[in-house]
Amino acid sequence: MAVLNDLLDAARGLSTTSLIFGLVGLFLLRTVYAAIRSPLSSVPGPLLSRWTDLHVRIKLLSGSKARYVHSLHEKYGPIVRLGPNEVDVSDVNGAREIHKVRSKYLKDPNFYVGGNVRSLFSAIDPVFHAQRKRTLDRCFAEASMVDFEPAVLEKLHLVITQMQEDMKSKGCTDILHWWTLFAMDVIGDLCFGESFHMLETGKKTEYAEDIAVIGSLLPLRGAFPTLIWAAGYTPFFPRFKNVGATRQRIVAYGIQRTQKYLQLVEDGGARRTLFSSLVNKGNLRNAELSEQDLTIESQSYITAGTDTTAITLTYLIYSVCGNKDIHRKLVQELKALPADFNHRHLRDLPYLNRVIEETLRLYGAASGAIPRVVPQEGGTLAGHYIPGGAIVSTQSYSVHRDSKIFPNPEKFDPSRWETPSNEAKNAFMPFGLGPRTCIGLNLARMELRLCTAMFFRAFPTAKLSTKFGMSDSDMEPQINFLVMPKGHRCLIEV
Numbered sequence: 001m002a003v004l005n006d007l008l009d010a011a012r013g014l015s016t017t018s019l020i021f022g023l024v025g026l027f028l029l030r031t032v033y034a035a036i037r038s039p040l041s042s043v044p045g046p047l048l049s050r051w052t053d054l055h056v057r058i059k060l061l062s063g064s065k066a067r068y069v070h071s072l073h074e075k076y077g078p079i080v081r082l083g084p085n086e087v088d089v090s091d092v093n094g095a096r097e098i099h100k101v102r103s104k105y106l107k108d109p110n111f112y113v114g115g116n117v118r119s120l121f122s123a124i125d126p127v128f129h130a131q132r133k134r135t136l137d138r139c140f141a142e143a144s145m146v147d148f149e150p151a152v153l154e155k156l157h158l159v160i161t162q163m164q165e166d167m168k169s170k171g172c173t174d175i176l177h178w179w180t181l182f183a184m185d186v187i188g189d190l191c192f193g194e195s196f197h198m199l200e201t202g203k204k205t206e207y208a209e210d211i212a213v214i215g216s217l218l219p220l221r222g223a224f225p226t227l228i229w230a231a232g233y234t235p236f237f238p239r240f241k242n243v244g245a246t247r248q249r250i251v252a253y254g255i256q257r258t259q260k261y262l263q264l265v266e267d268g269g270a271r272r273t274l275f276s277s278l279v280n281k282g283n284l285r286n287a288e289l290s291e292q293d294l295t296i297e298s299q300s301y302i303t304a305g306t307d308t309t310a311i312t313l314t315y316l317i318y319s320v321c322g323n324k325d326i327h328r329k330l331v332q333e334l335k336a337l338p339a340d341f342n343h344r345h346l347r348d349l350p351y352l353n354r355v356i357e358e359t360l361r362l363y364g365a366a367s368g369a370i371p372r373v374v375p376q377e378g379g380t381l382a383g384h385y386i387p388g389g390a391i392v393s394t395q396s397y398s399v400h401r402d403s404k405i406f407p408n409p410e411k412f413d414p415s416r417w418e419t420p421s422n423e424a425k426n427a428f429m430p431f432g433l434g435p436r437t438c439i440g441l442n443l444a445r446m447e448l449r450l451c452t453a454m455f456f457r458a459f460p461t462a463k464l465s466t467k468f469g470m471s472d473s474d475m476e477p478q479i480n481f482l483v484m485p486k487g488h489r490c491l492i493e494v
């Protein structure tokens, strides 16, 4: 107390300017001390990362963070420091330690929508997550896929017809546009028992546009969360001001569609959905899942299952069209399928599945960092002690480009999956790892197989178009959390 009084007396005697200089000096001293004494100071990385992560945030904004972090791994090794409290690990054992069963490395609440939405995707609490996963696992099980195949095939016939129409009328078709409408119509159908009918109109609905707007703000929100929050309270940035209203519209629409679906079930007219086994006569059988939970889960599947599937498919077709030999082999294998082929014929088709694995390795749509918080007691990763509370990320972008595991890693080479090494299988994480692995992966794989097969059967001579100025530079991947072609389009012609 006496010390405090002495300090206050001393402060009274100072001018405002000296006080400000003093405080800034103290702040700098504290920052320098923290940087030198931080247990993270043994982790290699750029000097700047000891003081700030601003450079990484700026890279996130420009869509080049994953590439930048990868370049750091190439320079410094399997673990790199990204900021005063953040590291990235691209070591397979480290990644497996972070994402193992019963791991104490939990999702970073600042990254996963504030951690305030109790959906499978954004849940932080492992007990809640395990319970929700137990309820939902069977809805997404491999054995359930046969029930969803008719809905997928129906949309697939529609999308191929629309692409054919485009090719006739414009000489080319934007596959990114069509696969986005396709993937969202499929997941809408599987959540609400009725699609959004965007494939019929060729246009996004207001709901789809709203989701895209919120998605487009994610990098900004990730890089400068406080600034974006504050900008919403000023009159200068209408885009941020409207975010609240956009979110409300998304929620209201989800509620309305869930209620309509439950009514359809009650009336006996609902199609098979992901939730069919949980709903009986319009009521949820499972007491763990309320009507509100159903709305929240549907919303998150629509967000998590649309762009991921559409972008992966787009890069698959782009990569195949860019290599004559791969193109020929794939088309040849698909030619041998019966006219009325289905998913059963594709599940173990060797070359098709190798092409899919290789696309997921190089262009898996969610190849950016998936951040976790280090548990209170700290942990050792890639030989370095990381203190509790630090953020530790893994990005499949880097793990999938480890040249010791995947020689010539930038080469799109499906043959590397012919007899993959155990190291390659262990390092493969396009759908994440451990208990937080993508729950939609069986659905995604079924869509990837059916769409690729149907596309190259319909367009065996497909190639990248040069119409409307389209070029390879449009396809340069920009990676925030999701990958996105720089030009936001992929024009294909026959």
Ligand code: HEM
Pocket: 120, 121, 122, 133, 187, 300, 301, 302, 304, 305, 306, 308, 309, 312, 364, 365, 366, 370, 371, 429, 430, 431, 432, 433, 435, 436, 437, 438, 439, 440, 441, 443, 444
């Ligand atoms: C090619 C397509 C897809 C890719 C590459 C992909 C990738 C991923 C990745 C990497 C994660 C882990 C994220 C993390 O740990 O932060 C994830 C989680 C998740 N994905 Fe997917 N995904 C795809 C398709 C889908 C589909 C079609 C759905 C839904 C129908 C879906 C729903 C989810 C959900 C709900 C989670 C959270 C799981 C949990 O935390 O337990 N995904 N996905």
